[in-house]
Amino acid sequence: MARAGKKVLVLEKRPVLGGATVSEEVYPGFRYSVFSYVVSLLRPEIIRDLQLPKHGLTILPLESTLTPLPDGDYLYRDSDKWATYRNIQRFSARDADAYGEYGRDMYFMAKAVKYILGIRPPDPTSLHPGELLRLAKLGKHFLGLGADKLHMLVKLMTMSSAEFLEEWFESDPLIATLSSSGIIGTFLGPRSPGSAYVLLHHYMGEIDGVFRAWGFAKGGTGGISEAIASSARAFGAEMRTDSGVAEVAIRNGQVKGVVLENGAEIDADIVVSSLDPKLTFLTLLNPEELPNELVDSVRGFDTYGSSGKVNLALDAAPDLACLPGLGPHLRGAISISPNVDYLERAYDQAKYGQFSEKPYIDVVLPSMIDPHMAPPGKHVMSCFVQYAPYQLNEGTWPEQREAFGDAVVNTLSEYIPNLKKIILHRQVLSPWDIEQTIGLSGGNIFQGELSLSQLFFLRPAPGYADYRTPIRGYYQCGSATHPGGGITGAPGRLAALEILKDGKL
Ligand SMILES: Cc1cc2nc3c(=O)[nH]c(=O)nc-3n(C[C@H](O)[C@H](O)[C@H](O)COP(=O)(O)OP(=O)(O)OC[C@H]3O[C@@H](n4cnc5c(N)ncnc54)[C@H](O)[C@@H]3O)c2cc1C
Numbered sequence: 001m002a003r004a005g006k007k008v009l010v011l012e013k014r015p016v017l018g019g020a021t022v023s024e025e026v027y028p029g030f031r032y033s034v035f036s037y038v039v040s041l042l043r044p045e046i047i048r049d050l051q052l053p054k055h056g057l058t059i060l061p062l063e064s065t066l067t068p069l070p071d072g073d074y075l076y077r078d079s080d081k082w083a084t085y086r087n088i089q090r091f092s093a094r095d096a097d098a099y100g101e102y103g104r105d106m107y108f109m110a111k112a113v114k115y116i117l118g119i120r121p122p123d124p125t126s127l128h129p130g131e132l133l134r135l136a137k138l139g140k141h142f143l144g145l146g147a148d149k150l151h152m153l154v155k156l157m158t159m160s161s162a163e164f165l166e167e168w169f170e171s172d173p174l175i176a177t178l179s180s181s182g183i184i185g186t187f188l189g190p191r192s193p194g195s196a197y198v199l200l201h202h203y204m205g206e207i208d209g210v211f212r213a214w215g216f217a218k219g220g221t222g223g224i225s226e227a228i229a230s231s232a233r234a235f236g237a238e239m240r241t242d243s244g245v246a247e248v249a250i251r252n253g254q255v256k257g258v259v260l261e262n263g264a265e266i267d268a269d270i271v272v273s274s275l276d277p278k279l280t281f282l283t284l285l286n287p288e289e290l291p292n293e294l295v296d297s298v299r300g301f302d303t304y305g306s307s308g309k310v311n312l313a314l315d316a317a318p319d320l321a322c323l324p325g326l327g328p329h330l331r332g333a334i335s336i337s338p339n340v341d342y343l344e345r346a347y348d349q350a351k352y353g354q355f356s357e358k359p360y361i362d363v364v365l366p367s368m369i370d371p372h373m374a375p376p377g378k379h380v381m382s383c384f385v386q387y388a389p390y391q392l393n394e395g396t397w398p399e400q401r402e403a404f405g406d407a408v409v410n411t412l413s414e415y416i417p418n419l420k421k422i423i424l425h426r427q428v429l430s431p432w433d434i435e436q437t438i439g440l441s442g443g444n445i446f447q448g449e450l451s452l453s454q455l456f457f458l459r460p461a462p463g464y465a466d467y468r469t470p471i472r473g474y475y476q477c478g479s480a481t482h483p484g485g486g487i488t489g490a491p492g493r494l495a496a497l498e499i500l501k502d503g504k505l
Contacts, residue, residue: 001496002235003049009266010229010237011258013244016222017229019274019438020445021487023222027425029375030313033220034427035434035445037364037382038062038333039487040214041204042224043117046489050231057227058218060369064332066323067177068415074322075173076329091171102168109152110203112145117204117483117490120498121457121465157452161199162190162340172339180337180360183386185445185485187306189347190340194451201450201484214333216369224487248273248284248474255473270499274478274492276440276447277301277460281469290470297461301480302454305431305443306350308388310408312381313374313425318365319418330368336361336411346387353393355404355430358411360386378424383408390431390442397432404428446485447478456482467495468502475499 002008020035064078077084089096122134161182165175181202182195217223244261257267273280277298287295346356362384367374405428431443457465460480477495479485
C-alpha cells in the first residue's frame with residue numbers, strides 16, 4: 001500500500017515488530033527465532049515487489065532431515081537424491097523406488113494448488129456475474145489437472161496424512177516423518193482425516209524458485225520481518241511499536257480510526273487488522289455492530305492451540321547417539337517422529353487434556369547455519385513441539401510449563417545424550433504463553449486451524465473471505481484469512497490489492 005503511494009501507519013502492541021516472525025536476544029549473546037523458525041511459503045512475488053534482498057533478506061537452505069530412531073539407527077534424507085535413495089532403501093527397497101515419484105506427484109499437486117494462494121476466494125453462494133466467472137475459472141483450472149491428479153487432490157483434501165502416505169510407502173520411519181508435516185500446527189493426529197491437506201500446505205513453498213524447499217532466514221525469522229519493515233519504511237510507511245490498539249472507532253457503519261490502549265486516538269478512513277477474527281471482530285469492535293451470523297461464525301472459529309516451543313541456549317554442539325560428532329545433519333532438521341504410533345500416542349494424550357510426555361519435536365540449530373545467532377562455539381536450538389493442548393485437564397500452563405519443558409528435554413536426551421549437560425538456558429512456550437505474548441487467540445500458530453471447514457471461502461467466515469468486513473473501511477489481513485498461516489505474506493498482499501481496488505484511499 002505504501003508502494004502504491006498511500007499513507008500507511010503500522011501499529012504494533014509489542015516493543016518489537018514481527019509477531020510470530022521475530023528474532024529476540026532472550027539471553028545475552030543468544031538470538032532466538034522465538035516462535036516461527038523456518039521459511040518456505042513466503043511468496044516470491046512479495047520478495048520481488050518489496051525488494052526484500054536489498055533490505056537484508058537472505059534465506060539459507062535447510063537441506064536435510066534426520067529422523068533418529070530409538071534403537072540407535074536413523075533415517076537421513078538430504079538434497080543428494082542418490083544418497084537419500086540408499087538411506088531409504090535400508091528400510092525398504094520399494095519405498096526407495098516410490099520416493100522419487102511421490103516427490104514429483106506432490107510437487108505437481110502443490111503447483112496446481114498454489115494457484116489459489118494468489119487469488120481472492122470466490123463466493124460460491126453469490127450470483128454476481130463476476131463471482132460466477134471467478135468460480136468457473138477455478139473449476140476450469142482444477143478440471144485441467146486430469147482425472148488422476150484430481151483424484152489425488154480429493155484424497156489430499158479428505159484423508160489422514162498417515163493413510164495417504166501408506167498408499168505410497170511401507171516403512172514406518174519414512175511414513176511417520178513425512179506425515180509429521182500433516183500435524184504441524186493442528187490439533188490433529190497423523191491418523192486424523194484432514195491432516196493430508198496440512199501436508200500439502202507445507203509442500204507449497206519455494207525458495208529462489210526451488211519448489212518445496214525449506215530455508216532459514218539469516219538472523220532468524222525476525223530477519224524477514226526486519227526486511228519487510230525496512231522496505232515499508234523506504235516506501236514511506238511509518239511504524240510504531242508499543243502501540244496496542246484497544247478499539248476500532250466507527251460511526252454510522254464507517255470506520256473512523258482507532259483508539260490506542262494508552263487512550264490516544266488516531267483518525268483513519270481505512271483500518272486493516274492483522275489479528276485473528278476473535279480479536280478483529282469481537283474484541284476491537286462491539287459485536288452488536290455486526291450481523292449475528294458473522295458473530296456466530298467467529299465465535300465458532302477454531303483457534304485451539306496445540307503446539308509449543310522450547311528454545312535452548314547450548315554451551316556446545318549437541319552430539320547425537322546415532323551420528324556422533326559434527327556433520328551436515330546438524331545443519332538440517334532433526335525430527336523426533338520414529339513411527340506413526342509414536343505420533344498418534346502423543347496426540348492421544350493431548351485429546352484428553354495432557355501435554356505429550358513423548359512429543360513430536362522438530363529441531364533446528366539456527367547457529368549451525370548462521371553463526372551470528374550465538375557466541376562462538378555455542379549454539380541455539382529451536383524445538384517446535386506437539387502436542388501441548390491449550391486447555392489442560394489438570395493445573396494451568398504457568399504451573400505445568402516447566403514440566404512440559406522437562407518432557408521435551410528428556411525425550412531429546414534419549415537421542416542426544418550430552419544435551420542436559422550443555423543446556424545454559426531454556427525458554428518454554430506453551431499455547432497459553434503464545435497467546436499472552438503475541439495475542440494469538442488460543443495460541444493457535446496459524447490464527448485458526450487449517451481444517452477444510454476453515455479454508456478458502458470459509459476463512460475466516462462464509463461471506464467474509466474477501467478481506468472486507470460489514471464495517472465500511474475496516475478490513476482483515478492476518479493469517480486467519482485466505483490462504484492461511486505460515487510466513488507467507490500472502491493474506492496481506494491479497495488484502496492490500498482488494499483495498500486498493502476499492503479505491504477509497
Ligand atoms: C510457535 C510458532 C511456530 C511457527 N513456526 C512457523 C514456521 O517455522 N514457519 C512458518 O512459515 N510459519 C510458522 N508459524 C506461523 C507463522 O509465524 C504465522 O502464520 C505468521 O507469523 C502470522 O503472521 P500474521 O501477521 O498473520 O500474525 P501474527 O504474527 O500473529 O502478528 C500479529 C501481530 O499483532 C500484534 N498485536 C496483537 N494485538 C494487538 C493490538 N491490540 N494492537 C496492536 N498490535 C497487536 C501482535 O503483537 C503481533 O505482532 C509459527 C507460529 C508460531 C506461533
